[in-house]
Amino acid sequence: MSGLAVLIPVALFMGLCGLGFFFWAMRNDQFEDLEGASHRVLIDDEEVIPDDKTV
Amino acid sequence: MNATVTLDDLKTVDDLEDSRFAVPGMRCAGCISKIEKGLLDLPGVDSARVNFSTKQVAISHDPELTEDKLKTAIGQLGFEAQILADNPLSEDRGDTKRLLRALAVAGFGMMNIMLLSVSVWSGAMGVTKDLFHWLSALIAIPVIAYSGRPFFASAAMALRYLRTNMDVPISIGIILATGLSLYETATSGPHAYFDGVVMLIFFLLAGRVLDGMMRDRAREGISALLKQTAPGAMIIQSDGTTRWTKAEDIEAGMLMQVAAGDNLAADGIIIEGRSGFDFSMLTGESDPQNRTIDDEVLAGTTNLTAPVKVRVTAAGKDTSISDIARLMDEAGQHRSFHVRVADRAARYYAPAVHLLALLAFVGWMLAGVGWHQALLISVAVLIITCPCALGLAVPAAQVVASGTLMRNGVLVKDGSALERLAEADRVILDKTGTITMGHPVPLNLQQLSVEEKSIALALAQSSNHPISKAIAKSLVGENVSPAKIESVIEVVGKGVSAKWNGISVSLSRPSKGGDSAATQLTVGEVGQRIILKDALRPDSKATITKLFELGLPASLLSGDSMEAVTPIALQLGIMAQANAKPEDKVDTIKRLSAQGMKVLMVGDGLNDGPALAAAHVSIAPGSASDVGQQAADVVFTSDSMLPVALSVKVARRTMQTVRQNFGLAIGYNVLAVPLALSGMVTPLIAAIAMSTSSLIVVGNALRLYGAAK
Numbered sequence: 001m002s003g004l005a006v007l008i009p010v011a012l013f014m015g016l017c018g019l020g021f022f023f024w025a026m027r028n029d030q031f032e033d034l035e036g037a038s039h040r041v042l043i044d045d046e047e048v049i050p051d052d053k054t055v
Numbered sequence: 056m057n058a059t060v061t062l063d064d065l066k067t068v069d070d071l072e073d074s075r076f077a078v079p080g081m082r083c084a085g086c087i088s089k090i091e092k093g094l095l096d097l098p099g100v101d102s103a104r105v106n107f108s109t110k111q112v113a114i115s116h117d118p119e120l121t122e123d124k125l126k127t128a129i130g131q132l133g134f135e136a137q138i139l140a141d142n143p144l145s146e147d148r149g150d151t152k153r154l155l156r157a158l159a160v161a162g163f164g165m166m167n168i169m170l171l172s173v174s175v176w177s178g179a180m181g182v183t184k185d186l187f188h189w190l191s192a193l194i195a196i197p198v199i200a201y202s203g204r205p206f207f208a209s210a211a212m213a214l215r216y217l218r219t220n221m222d223v224p225i226s227i228g229i230i231l232a233t234g235l236s237l238y239e240t241a242t243s244g245p246h247a248y249f250d251g252v253v254m255l256i257f258f259l260l261a262g263r264v265l266d267g268m269m270r271d272r273a274r275e276g277i278s279a280l281l282k283q284t285a286p287g288a289m290i291i292q293s294d295g296t297t298r299w300t301k302a303e304d305i306e307a308g309m310l311m312q313v314a315a316g317d318n319l320a321a322d323g324i325i326i327e328g329r330s331g332f333d334f335s336m337l338t339g340e341s342d343p344q345n346r347t348i349d350d351e352v353l354a355g356t357t358n359l360t361a362p363v364k365v366r367v368t369a370a371g372k373d374t375s376i377s378d379i380a381r382l383m384d385e386a387g388q389h390r391s392f393h394v395r396v397a398d399r400a401a402r403y404y405a406p407a408v409h410l411l412a413l414l415a416f417v418g419w420m421l422a423g424v425g426w427h428q429a430l431l432i433s434v435a436v437l438i439i440t441c442p443c444a445l446g447l448a449v450p451a452a453q454v455v456a457s458g459t460l461m462r463n464g465v466l467v468k469d470g471s472a473l474e475r476l477a478e479a480d481r482v483i484l485d486k487t488g489t490i491t492m493g494h495p496v497p498l499n500l501q502q503l504s505v506e507e508k509s510i511a512l513a514l515a516q517s518s519n520h521p522i523s524k525a526i527a528k529s530l531v532g533e534n535v536s537p538a539k540i541e542s543v544i545e546v547v548g549k550g551v552s553a554k555w556n557g558i559s560v561s562l563s564r565p566s567k568g569g570d571s572a573a574t575q576l577t578v579g580e581v582g583q584r585i586i587l588k589d590a591l592r593p594d595s596k597a598t599i600t601k602l603f604e605l606g607l608p609a610s611l612l613s614g615d616s617m618e619a620v621t622p623i624a625l626q627l628g629i630m631a632q633a634n635a636k637p638e639d640k641v642d643t644i645k646r647l648s649a650q651g652m653k654v655l656m657v658g659d660g661l662n663d664g665p666a667l668a669a670a671h672v673s674i675a676p677g678s679a680s681d682v683g684q685q686a687a688d689v690v691f692t693s694d695s696m697l698p699v700a701l702s703v704k705v706a707r708r709t710m711q712t713v714r715q716n717f718g719l720a721i722g723y724n725v726l727a728v729p730l731a732l733s734g735m736v737t738p739l740i741a742a743i744a745m746s747t748s749s750l751i752v753v754g755n756a757l758r759l760y761g762a763a764k
Contacts, residue, residue: 008190012167019163026152036107042084 071101071115074122076129076136079110086134093132094125112136121287121299123317151267157202158264161257164198165250169742172250176739188240188247195233195249202256203229205263221401221446224408225259228252228437235434246431251438251741258749259446266450269457270469288313288320291364305370313358313365316519321370322353328363332356333521343520355661359519360545395471396713397449404445412436415732428734435736439727444748448716451756456709459763464692465702472688475672476706478653482602482699483644483670485658486613486620490595490627492694493659493678495525495587503576503583506538510555511576511585513537514562518551522574522587523562550574591626592676593695599627601700605707607655612640614662640666657699659683674699701763708762716752723748 025031081090087105090112094103099120105112114125122138129136171187179187203226210226213219229252236247287301291310302320305311313319315330329347334356343359346352352365354374369375412433419429453470460467467473484490503511512535515527540553540560550563558579576583599609611631613620624631632643640658644666647654656663656670659679667673667686675687684690691698727744730736736744 004186011170012194015163015167019159022159023156026155033106033108036087036105039084039087039107043088 070118072118073113073115074125074138075111075113076122076126076138077111078105078129078134078136080134081105081107081110089132090129090134094128097125097128100125151264151271154205154260154264154267157205158257158260160198161202161253161260164194164202164253165257167194168250168253172738172742175247185240185243188236188249191247191249192237192240195236195253198253199229199233199256202253202260206256206259219401219405220398221405224401224405224437225255225441225446227409228434228441229256232434232438235430239431246738248434248438248738248741251738251745254742254745255438255441255443258443258745262447262450265454266470269450269454269467288317303371305367307367307370307373309367309370311365311367312362314362315358315360318357319352319354319365321365321367322351322374323365323367323369325350325352325363326366328361330361330363331359331520333359333519357519395449396474396710397445400445400717408437408440411440411728411732418732419734432731432734435734435741436728436731438741439731439736439744440724441745443745444720444723444752445717447749448720448752448756449713451753452709452712452716452759455756455759456705456712456762459760460698460702460705463698463701463763465698466690466692467702468688468690472672473706473709475653476655476689476703477710479655479672479703480606481647481652482599482607482609482655482657483612483640483647483666484609484629485656485660485663485666486611486615486623487589488659488678489592489657489663489676490611490623490696491589491591493589493676495522496590497526497529498586498588500526500529500533500585503585505535507576507578507583508533508535509538510540510560510578511562513540513555514543514551514553514560514576517543517553518545518562523551525587526562526574526585591623594697596627598696598700599629601697602703605700605703607703612643612666614640614660637662637665641669644669655703658687674702705759705762709759712756712759716755719751719755720748723751 078090081087087107090105091103094100094112094114097120099117101115101117103112103114112129116125126136126138168191171191175184175187206222206225206229209220210222213223232248232252236249236252238244239247287299288305289297289312290300290305291297291312297312300309305321310326311319311321311323325346325348327348329345331343332346332352333343334353346363351368352358352363354370415436416429416433419432420426450470453473456473457467457470487493500508500511508530512527512530515523515530516537517540518524538555540555543551543553545551550561552559552561552563554560555578559577560579561575561577563575563577573584573586576585602609609627609629611620611624611627611629612635613631613633614635614637615633617633620631620633635643640663644654644656648671653671656666656673657675658667658673659675660683663675663683664686667675667683672689673687674689674691675683677684677690677692679687679690689702691702723744727736730740
């Protein structure tokens with residue numbers, strides 16, 4: 001029984017974390033462009049980043 | 056607000072504006088970085104973000120940088136872009152997102168409560184069981200309150216109008232079962248149904264989310280294809296300066312400066328200059344029409360050749376385009392009378408279920424088991440009969456079918472379109488742009504030498520005339536590179552002429568005869584005729600045969616003259632009606648509907664808009680006008696006509712699957728209801744029965760994956 005007092009809150013907490021993470025991902029438009037993400041990996045970073053564009 | 060702000064004045068901390076463009080041409084990682092970096096190099100652009108999945112780019116920029124300038128900038132990067140309206144679909148998308156959040160919460164609740172329930176089922180006793188029931192209640196109540204809202208809201212809406220829908224029995228079931236489970240928990244009873252209730256909500260929400268995602272996905276595809284009317288115009292102020300004004304702020308009496316290549320934002324009369332106008336958005340007819348001083352020009356048309364000044368006579372809601380939109384609205388009213396299959400089923404299902412639960416309660420009361428036991432049994436009946444499988448039966452089948460169609464280049468706007476498409480038993484086809492390509496295609500380019508081709512391309516590219524565009528498109532398709540030409544002059548109604556290596560060359564005045572047009576390519580002294588024709592779409596004939604085999608006889612209904620329509624009708628071997636105005640098209644459809652036919656209208660132009668809205672179901676090609684695509688239920692993106700027959704076929708397969716799913720759901724009820732009535736259903740049996748029936752229904756729907764083959 002005493003194990004349950006720890007384990008159930010832990011399980012619930014972890015579930016809530018997952019739920020919170022999913023909400024965060026939705027709010028941050030993580031699912032907006034699934035195809036684009038796989039392509040962006042291939043874009044080469046420019047060696048020098050122009051200063052005036054770092055807005 | 057400050058008219059003196061110039062483009063170079065980047066220090067102004069004006070609010071940034073967001074614009075979205077459809078860029079269908081991007082295909083690779085290179086395109087993403089090219090567009091994003093290229094746009095960032097443009098002064099006034101704050102950020103540019105490509106969405107590769109929807110082939111769109113969102114740009115945050117200074118208000119002075121107009122959308123037209125951005126479009127040109129994307130054009131200079133080598134991509135064709137189309138301006139998208141202020142995200143008109145964001146509201147709908149918000150809907151699906153809310154459902155998805157509710158689904159996530161229900162999923163979380165379901166899993167945690169299931170964990171607790173499993174230990175109760177496997178024999179937890181006494182205090183442990185009570186504790187677990189209390190914990191379940193603690194999780195379930197907020198989850199039900201949050202995730203159940205879509206059902207409660209819809210049920211309340213239906214009840215307010217004294218109607219019933221699927222959500223009424225669901226809501227009653229959820230509330231009764233929750234209440235009873237709370238009572239059981241408080242009195243240390245043996246059974247609590249929290250797991251069943253939350254699982255029910257989860258499965259039902261899954262069905263709704265699928266339905267919503269299907270709608271969003273198709274609409275996104277369609278909005279990416281939209282060609283937009285001008286979002287605004289350069290208005291000449293009283294002091295002679297011009298100023299960019301949004302379309303909704305334009306009023307009658309203002310003066311518009313319309314550059315060549317611009318779309319008109321309002322109706323008006325030309326007061327200075329003369330030019331050719333492309334009326335294809337309104338008429339579907341691609342031949343440009345010359346307009347000069349005192350002639351009327353309409354919003355939505357494109358100024359092709361020369362700049363003109365236009366005095367606005369009607370703007371905003373008073374334009375001809377808006378009139379047609381109103382006609383469409385009225386014609387489309389009857390559509391709302393179509394009752395979705397699921398709701399039709401609910402009409403019989405809900406009273407039957409409620410009656411059954413009530414009978415169970417009364418019956419067990421008479422049998423003398425006491426109100427508590429009788430209530431428990433009737434709640435078990437409500438839970439077990441709750442239309443879990445029924446709620447998934449329709450959307451699951453429709454989502455899989457619309458996904459299949461999408462892979463074949465057909466976008467279905469919503470599930471109701473599939474239902475109506477399956478019922479159609481008559482096809483009405485528009486001619487220009489629907490059964491034909493809608494734009495001229497050069498027929499005899501092969502007769503030109505390589506040199507002539509490159510000259511023709513160079514000349515064609517310097518003009519906005521539809522025939523020039525058609526020639527340029529075909530030649531670019533043949534990988535011809537344009538010759539170097541100088542001093543290009545375009546004369547409205549005459550053609551383009553230029554100098555090539557000192558020789559004068561020209562593409563001159565196309566002469567129109569019958570249903571084909573021609574243009575003269577002159578190099579020095581030598582002339583060559585290029586003949587163009589508005590060709591039939593590929594597979595038109597095969598499509599009409601297939602539709603006939605499916606039980607949908609076709610006929611043509613065109614606004615064109617008899618002479619233009621007859622050869623096409625003869626070629627296809629179908630009946631035709633010519634000279635039909637938009638009202639006539641609607642009348643024809645209404646007449647057929649009155650005879651009990653379910654008309655499928657296939658059309659593209661603005662003039663088809665009301666007919667598309669009036670028909671039982673409608674399809675438009677991807678090349679259709681803005682209005683045509685908005686009004687149609689289904690849009691196909693290919694040149695070929697075959698998707699029309701394919702979508703009818705798939706829609707029928709879908710409805711067949713939906714009926715099978717209903718059969719399965721009913722079969723499940725036939726087995727489970729006697730168990731529930733006899734009081735033998737425990738929460739464990741309810742959980743197993745619900746998930747099994749849902750899985751079977753989804754599995755059956757997945758068979759539609761290959762339906763398009």
